[in-house]
Amino acid sequence: MQRLDLRITELDNPEYSRILERAEKRIEEAILYALVSEGRGSDEVEIPSFPIAVMMVAATNDPFLKRRYALAEAKRIYSILKQENRQKLNEVAQVFNWKVKPAKTEAAKSQTATSDFTLHFTNYLKNTSNLRESKWKLVNRNMLNGEAHLTKDEAARLLAEEVRAHVEKKLDIKIGIVLPKAVTKRAERLKQLFLSRRGQMRQEEMPRETVLDAFPPCMRQLYNMAPSGRHISHIGRFALTSFLINSGMPIENVIECFRPASDFSERMTRYQVEHIAGDRGSRTKYIPPRCDTLRTHGICPGMDEICRRVKHPLAYYRRKLRIIKTQTPATAPRA
Amino acid sequence: MNKILTQEFIQEKFAEYYRQNLNSVKPPTSFEKREFAFLLFKERTMLRHKGFKNAEDFRSFLQNVLPSDVYYSSAYYEKPEEEMDAKGWIGADLIFDIDADHIPTPCNKHHDAWTCKNCGTTRRETKPERCPKCGGQKFDDISWPCPICLESAKEETMKLIDVLDKDFGFSTKEMKLAFSGHRGYHVHIENEAVRTLDSIARKEIVDFVMGLGLEPALYDFEKGEGPKLDDSGWKGRIAKGTYEFLLTATTDQLEKADLRRKTISLIIQQREKIVESWKEKGPWKMLKGVGPDNWKKVIQQAVERQSVKIDTVVTTDVHRLIRLANTLHGETGLKKIEMHVNDIEGFDPFNNAIAFSHGIITVDVVDAPQFMMEDRVYGPYRNQRVELPTAAAMLLLCKGAAKIMEEIVDVQ
Numbered sequence: 001m002q003r004l005d006l007r008i009t010e011l012d013n014p015e016y017s018r019i020l021e022r023a024e025k026r027i028e029e030a031i032l033y034a035l036v037s038e039g040r041g042s043d044e045v046e047i048p049s050f051p052i053a054v055m056m057v058a059a060t061n062d063p064f065l066k067r068r069y070a071l072a073e074a075k076r077i078y079s080i081l082k083q084e085n086r087q088k089l090n091e092v093a094q095v096f097n098w099k100v101k102p103a104k105t106e107a108a109k110s111q112t113a114t115s116d117f118t119l120h121f122t123n124y125l126k127n128t129s130n131l132r133e134s135k136w137k138l139v140n141r142n143m144l145n146g147e148a149h150l151t152k153d154e155a156a157r158l159l160a161e162e163v164r165a166h167v168e169k170k171l172d173i174k175i176g177i178v179l180p181k182a183v184t185k186r187a188e189r190l191k192q193l194f195l196s197r198r199g200q201m202r203q204e205e206m207p208r209e210t211v212l213d214a215f216p217p218c219m220r221q222l223y224n225m226a227p228s229g230r231h232i233s234h235i236g237r238f239a240l241t242s243f244l245i246n247s248g249m250p251i252e253n254v255i256e257c258f259r260p261a262s263d264f265s266e267r268m269t270r271y272q273v274e275h276i277a278g279d280r281g282s283r284t285k286y287i288p289p290r291c292d293t294l295r296t297h298g299i300c301p302g303m304d305e306i307c308r309r310v311k312h313p314l315a316y317y318r319r320k321l322r323i324i325k326t327q328t329p330a331t332a333p334r335a
Numbered sequence: 336m337n338k339i340l341t342q343e344f345i346q347e348k349f350a351e352y353y354r355q356n357l358n359s360v361k362p363p364t365s366f367e368k369r370e371f372a373f374l375l376f377k378e379r380t381m382l383r384h385k386g387f388k389n390a391e392d393f394r395s396f397l398q399n400v401l402p403s404d405v406y407y408s409s410a411y412y413e414k415p416e417e418e419m420d421a422k423g424w425i426g427a428d429l430i431f432d433i434d435a436d437h438i439p440t441p442c443n444k445h446h447d448a449w450t451c452k453n454c455g456t457t458r459r460e461t462k463p464e465r466c467p468k469c470g471g472q473k474f475d476d477i478s479w480p481c482p483i484c485l486e487s488a489k490e491e492t493m494k495l496i497d498v499l500d501k502d503f504g505f506s507t508k509e510m511k512l513a514f515s516g517h518r519g520y521h522v523h524i525e526n527e528a529v530r531t532l533d534s535i536a537r538k539e540i541v542d543f544v545m546g547l548g549l550e551p552a553l554y555d556f557e558k559g560e561g562p563k564l565d566d567s568g569w570k571g572r573i574a575k576g577t578y579e580f581l582l583t584a585t586t587d588q589l590e591k592a593d594l595r596r597k598t599i600s601l602i603i604q605q606r607e608k609i610v611e612s613w614k615e616k617g618p619w620k621m622l623k624g625v626g627p628d629n630w631k632k633v634i635q636q637a638v639e640r641q642s643v644k645i646d647t648v649v650t651t652d653v654h655r656l657i658r659l660a661n662t663l664h665g666e667t668g669l670k671k672i673e674m675h676v677n678d679i680e681g682f683d684p685f686n687n688a689i690a691f692s693h694g695i696i697t698v699d700v701v702d703a704p705q706f707m708m709e710d711r712v713y714g715p716y717r718n719q720r721v722e723l724p725t726a727a728a729m730l731l732l733c734k735g736a737a738k739i740m741e742e743i744v745d746v747q
Contacts, residue, residue, distance in 0.1 A: 140548070143543075
């Protein structure tokens, strides 16, 4: 911004309107299509429109919009980086301080899939935590001496992840100055657009009562184990407790579930359940771990049909609730 | 009365150890950024959130409090003495815990026992749903450090070190290895690059080490170039595990792997040919009529054999408290002791981790399985008075399997 000699206070000036328009367009595209187009305008518009867009999104103060916008910008970067050569990708990676090297030919030869880069596993792990395809799991990656092998396209994908995290971080800053009207007006309009869209996207509210029939296999097993007094691991208890709370079960009922456990202590259980519910301590309401974490800790008893389509026990619960609901005549869709 | 006497005796012995070995208790690196915790003898409560400015303060605190167990955080904090939410997490070492509890062992843990919290019945067998005597449902578990369990733990640890060295590229200098003082080993990695990994990234490391979520189709066994014995990483491990499984599996094991009957008979008939095939491209394309689904099941078996059995919770927890080296384990009277990764093969916990090497103690043993100490086998004992070298007696006392009678100190 400094380099472009652009002052935030001057943004009301009509000569900047093209930049503001493009900034607004970026966000609108993110809201409507979850991506930002490459943009055909000149660099004078395209380049400054990004920081302005970041400012607008930050001004909406909506965490969901922030996430969606960061993701959309990352997708834009991915489509650009995909077309770049190795040299360029390497340069971009250096900007983010990646420990990256061009893959040696001998190492590449032993691979069936070609490998263009090696990346230190710490950089790799930090940028794959949101990627769920099994090829991204470290265990499915060729790794030698701490270096994970990547193709050019995969490197572009991970750089896009880095960009996403970078944009999210930028969006998280508090704006300490009064923004010009041209910005706030647009931010407000975008926020309304997003809210109306999200209203459509948002899934139905959780029902008041916990519906046992909609529990995923893991939670059903834990829930059945609890009253028999059989030992449940610490993480199992955490998963079950947070699941029950998020399914709307009252705290008292959750505590009762654990009463038969061999080491039950009402005081300790109450403390822990209330903590997980966000009534104590950090005031964070916890959600259960996602499916792959439950799998790591040996809590997943094996998947059923619905499990294959979801990544989180609560997502399973919502989906199953919808199925149950459509099966009951009262709420059956009208012809 | 006897119980109190026993506890006081153990505490006095621990005090004696710390008096004589205070300087060997090595404070961890980045001392002032760690949280310390002490399990107290009397109240059996944990004194947590302690921080120290220097080793001196820490040692004098240790001598005053005389705890049964001493822990420090794998994490580094801005303010280690604050409550969890206010500590200011900076990072954490990468730690692995290998404990016989998580490994299927050849001894089947026959030495482990349970005690009913209601009527006090103790049996050395798998824990029942209800106490056969009183119907109680609450139990205390008693596990024993047994040579077979510890040998299995050692094997797993060596597998782990191999993965950390070859796949992750950690140098032997970066890996701190220790016997835990009870039934396993700890490996710590103090390395700048791993320090800031979050729990999700650490979970991926756990999955890698255990081979969890490994997708056989991504290992190209369906193409001509299937895993070979000299491949690196999991590709090589799949080959080694498959080699072993196809060579040694009994019909029963092959059936348990859910393989088709035709596949099973092919494997059994062609064992020699399969062994030969590894000299070239492996058996992947050799067995006519064995489809990808059956190969996937074979690979699952291979992965299971090569997987390192670690405690998944310890590695993924970025706030973990872990026992400090050269302090005593309250359940055994043995010490946690560090060693170089190259020395693990010859390490013998029942010789090298002994904290009390002098004197003889007479104890009343209630119930103890056969156990080992300083190259000698003791027990099993049941309701009898025995005279034992201090280390052996301390194990029984710490386990609550014996009560104190009198101490006869060696005349030196």
